[in-house]
Amino acid sequence: MTYAIIGAGPVGATLARCFAAKDIPVLIANSRGPESLGELTAELGASVRAVTVEEAVEADTILVTVGAVAFKDVGAMRPNWSGKIVVDVTNGFMLSPEVQQAEYQGRLTSEVNADRVPGAKLVKAFNQLPVKILASPLPDDVGRRVVFVSSDHEDASATVAALAESLGFAAIEVGKIADGGRLIQARAPLVFQNLIKYPM
Numbered sequence: 001m002t003y004a005i006i007g008a009g010p011v012g013a014t015l016a017r018c019f020a021a022k023d024i025p026v027l028i029a030n031s032r033g034p035e036s037l038g039e040l041t042a043e044l045g046a047s048v049r050a051v052t053v054e055e056a057v058e059a060d061t062i063l064v065t066v067g068a069v070a071f072k073d074v075g076a077m078r079p080n081w082s083g084k085i086v087v088d089v090t091n092g093f094m095l096s097p098e099v100q101q102a103e104y105q106g107r108l109t110s111e112v113n114a115d116r117v118p119g120a121k122l123v124k125a126f127n128q129l130p131v132k133i134l135a136s137p138l139p140d141d142v143g144r145r146v147v148f149v150s151s152d153h154e155d156a157s158a159t160v161a162a163l164a165e166s167l168g169f170a171a172i173e174v175g176k177i178a179d180g181g182r183l184i185q186a187r188a189p190l191v192f193q194n195l196i197k198y199p200m
């Protein structure tokens with residue numbers, strides 16, 4: 001399984017740090033090209049490699065951590081996303097009501113984003129943790145931060161839940177986008193809660 005992160009702002013860089021901490025190889029791309037990511041990759045070491053977006057979209061599992069509106073630009077990078085798992089980390093709630101209406105027409109952001117990566121198995125995950133919390137792992141004896149995972153594809157949901165566990169989180173699968181996915185859209189009750197699963 002190969003992994004890529006597209007978007008190297010606070011959220012993408014923090015997820016890259018999580019991969020580096022567990023020595024799990026990951027590619028990372030932004031819109032300005034790999035040379036602009038030299039400082040980040042120098043800090044994170046050999047498991048994180050900066051690439052072009054064209055190379056990043058060749059990975060098996062692609063975490064999209066761009067701004068909400070830019071998701072469709074990432075989607076346009078492939079005519080066909082068959083065989084790919086796309087993890088939608090974006091949140092649309094900061095957009096103005098006008099832009100939200102234009103982008104989503106009242107639908108859930110992940111339903112719309114799934115249409116933007118035709119053929120992919122889209123999974124909503126990691127979006128509900130504020131970046132400061134995402135960036136603060138807990139000692140194992142204290143517990144693990146909860147990451148909710150939602151997808152219309154059970155196998156992809158399980159794969160991303162396993163990835164979240166490998167990265168040191170406690171994954172909770174909440175079902176399909178129309179059900180569990182709705183719960184973890186920003187502004188829903190579960191969003192931005194600092195939930196911790198204690199060791200058994």
Ligand SMILES: NC(=O)c1ccc[n+]([C@@H]2O[C@H](COP(=O)([O-])OP(=O)(O)OC[C@H]3O[C@@H](n4cnc5c(N)ncnc54)[C@H](OP(=O)(O)O)[C@@H]3O)[C@@H](O)[C@H]2O)c1
Pocket residue numbers: 006007008009010011012029030031032033053065066067068070073074089090091092126127128129130131132
């Ligand atoms: N802030 C939070 O606590 C939080 C928590 C969870 C989820 N989120 C969501 O996570 C997403 C990222 O947040 P952020 O604060 O990290 O965003 P950000 O600071 O705006 O960074 C966005 C990143 O995406 C890259 N990018 C934009 N368009 C691209 C494209 N077409 N192809 C490749 N890369 C592109 C940018 O590259 P350049 O810099 O080269 O332009 C930048 O590295 C947002 O959708 C946000 O809603 C935020």
